[in-house]
Amino acid sequence: MGKxxxxxxxxxxxxxxxxxxxxxxxxxxxxxxxxxxxxxDGGIEGRPVAEFVKSERLxxxxxxxxxxxxxxxxxxxxxxxNRFFSVRIVPIKDKADFSLMLFLQDxxxxxxxxTIKRDFVANVSHELRTPLASIKGYSETLLDGAMDDRETLRxxxxxxxxxxxxxxxxxxxxxxxxxxxxHQMTIVSSPIDLGELVTSTVKGFExxxxxxxxxxxxxxxxxxxxxxxxxxxxxxxxVNLLDNAIKYTPSGGSVIVSAAREDGIVRVDVVDTGIGIxxxxxxxxxxxxxxxxxxxxRELGGTGLGLAIVKHIIQxxxxxxxxxxxxxxxxxxxxxxxxxx
Ligand SMILES: Nc1ncnc2c1ncn2[C@@H]1O[C@H](COP(=O)(O)OP(=O)(O)OP(=O)(O)O)[C@@H](O)[C@H]1O
Ligand SMILES: [Mg+2]
Numbered sequence: 001m002g003k004x005x006x007x008x009x010x011x012x013x014x015x016x017x018x019x020x021x022x023x024x025x026x027x028x029x030x031x032x033x034x035x036x037x038x039x040x041d042g043g044i045e046g047r048p049v050a051e052f053v054k055s056e057r058l059x060x061x062x063x064x065x066x067x068x069x070x071x072x073x074x075x076x077x078x079x080x081x082n083r084f085f086s087v088r089i090v091p092i093k094d095k096a097d098f099s100l101m102l103f104l105q106d107x108x109x110x111x112x113x114x115t116i117k118r119d120f121v122a123n124v125s126h127e128l129r130t131p132l133a134s135i136k137g138y139s140e141t142l143l144d145g146a147m148d149d150r151e152t153l154r155x156x157x158x159x160x161x162x163x164x165x166x167x168x169x170x171x172x173x174x175x176x177x178x179x180x181x182x183h184q185m186t187i188v189s190s191p192i193d194l195g196e197l198v199t200s201t202v203k204g205f206e207x208x209x210x211x212x213x214x215x216x217x218x219x220x221x222x223x224x225x226x227x228x229x230x231x232x233x234x235x236x237x238x239v240n241l242l243d244n245a246i247k248y249t250p251s252g253g254s255v256i257v258s259a260a261r262e263d264g265i266v267r268v269d270v271v272d273t274g275i276g277i278x279x280x281x282x283x284x285x286x287x288x289x290x291x292x293x294x295x296x297x298r299e300l301g302g303t304g305l306g307l308a309i310v311k312h313i314i315q316x317x318x319x320x321x322x323x324x325x326x327x328x329x330x331x332x333x334x335x336x337x338x339x340x341x
Contacts, residue, residue, distance in 0.1 A: 017085070017104035025049045025066050028099065037083070037106065055080050058087060062100060065091050069098045083108045123289045127170055127303055131163035166303070173305040176236075177288065180312040187230045187316040191340045194227045194234070194266050195220035198259050201238040205246060213251035219258040226340040227266040233313045234337075240306040241270040241333050247300050249274030249330070265320075267336035276327040285323065286311040310335075 011018050017034030019027060027044045035044065040052045049062055055078040065071055073090045088103040138156045147153045179185035202218040209216035238257075245255040253273040260267050277285060277292055284290045289304040291297040297304060314321040317337045325331035
């Protein structure tokens with residue numbers, strides 16, 4: 001392969017934007033990746049840099065280099081629209097001539113992951129701190145003398161126990177999520193009877209719904225085909241959806257779980273007549289830690305991970321998950337997975 005061909009191929013194929021500016025800051029050259037990230041109508045050659053780059057930070061640096069006509073290479077980070085770039089500015093002196101080369105790497109994805117990680121750590125710490133503060137407060141009060149009264153002792157221990165349970169649930173949910181995300185917990189699909197899974201999970205919630213004054217029922221047709229799925233994981237899905245349906249439905253309401261066959265899939269609907277979800281929140285309820293009413297969910301012992309787990313498991317089945325809801329009327333959470341032929 002000839003050198004020319006090599007030097008043609010590199011800038012064309014690399015995933016870094018490259019642009020060369022002359023001593024007046026007008027474009028001499030831009031590679032395809034740059035043009036894709038900074039589209040310019042009618043060709044870039046000869047156009048001043050300010051016409052295709054908006055970042056003040058970058059324009060200032062470029063301006064300083066052009067004024068000095070020299071200096072050391074510089075690395076900066078800029079945002080352009082909703083994307084982030086790491087930019088290396090390289091001054092080039094060739095006898096009396098001066099030009100600048102810019103190399104731009106798109107770091108939007110790295111930034112996004114960084115933000116998610118930061119938010120995640122902040123969320124987990126916050127969620128652990130709240131119950132921990134209570135445990136500490138109550139145990140200190142007991143040690144300071146309150147334990148001498150048996151009634152107080154019993155009551156405070158109950159609070160401590162409740163908060164400890166919350167913390168251990170949070171850790172369990174986090175572990176499930178992290179195993180699902182790192183693919184350590186794999187979805188092993190085999191033919192399963194979803195109808196039986198629906199009825200048995202509903203049975204498991206009978207006491208809870210009766211105690212709360214909610215009618216709970218299951219509707220499964222006799223001829224429901226088997227579905228391809230991982231029974232244990234789908235049981236977790238059912239438990240999380242039913243737990244929510246009952247938790248977010250006031251006394252006197254009802255929860256119905258139904259299963260049905262549709263075109264090559266088996267679909268399960270969990271329908272409640274509960275408080276519903278406002279339209280502005282609905283697209284976010286599957287995010288980790290997202291709760292419409294943080295204080296209320298926390299009071300009910302929730303951490304906001306239930307639906308994130310549901311989403312992961314259904315995704316792992318290549319299934320579909322959806323929600324429809326109207327505040328004050330109720331919600332329908334549905335999922336579907338492949339039916340057995
Ligand atoms: N059936 C429902 N009716 C009304 N709101 C719901 C329903 N299901 C979920 N939500 C809303 O979505 C939020 C997220 O649900 P998710 O199951 O992830 O968390 P949680 O129930 O608060 O806590 P956890 O499941 O960890 O105990 C809830 O806090 C609630 O605001
Ligand atoms: Mg939940």
